[in-house]
Amino acid sequence: MLQQIYPVAPHPYRYELNKDLQFAAAHFVPAESAGKCSQVHGHTYFVNVTVAGDTLDEAGFLVNFSDIKTLIHTRFDHTLLNDDTESFNADDPNRFPTTEVVAKTICELVQHYLDGRSNHSVCLQVFVRETPTSYCVYRPWPKVYKRPAGDTRA
Known part of the structure; x- marks a missing residue:
């Protein structure tokens, strides 16, 4: 795994957890304007997920x-991302398997998992990182900063 310094997501939470991982997958962007990316090709994606919360x-x-x-x-x-029709959609540019949408999709999957846990963590x-020179950061702001009603901590 590459040692990487990631952009910081400022937040009001006590704990922050970062998980690095990688996966190999192929994809294509179903748009003529995508140029060479409209052809099937693969990447080793490097991913960092940042989770924060107050309760362990x-x-x-x-x-x-x-x-x-x-x-x-x-x-x-080891998938063709375009085949994951729950996550991606060839008819909606907001759901093409671009780096941006992959990042957003991973965030949504992680948050869905976190929503089922009792300690109320947030992604x-x-x-x-799709290539050594190209990456995307997705932040689901401002939703994640809303504290539960009655939380008066400074």
Whole structure:
């Protein structure tokens, strides 16, 4: 895994967890204006997921690192992303399997998983590096900054 310094997502939470992982996948962008990217090709995607929260679970985790890896790796590794019609859609440019949409999709998957946990963690950002010189950062702001009603901490 590359050692990488990621952009910082400022937040008001006590804990921040970052998980690096990678997966190999092919894709194509179904748009003529995508140039060479409109042809099927593959990448080794490098991903960093940032999760934050205030409360640890019964094991002392914000979230288990391996749960995040399994969630993403199982879904995307050694696949043709375009075949994942739950995540991507060839008729909607907002759901083409571009780096931007892959980052957003990973964030949505992680947040859905976190929503099912009792400690109310949030996915602050997802960094996806598609090539050594190209990456995207997705942040689902401002939704993640809203504290529960009655939370008066400074």
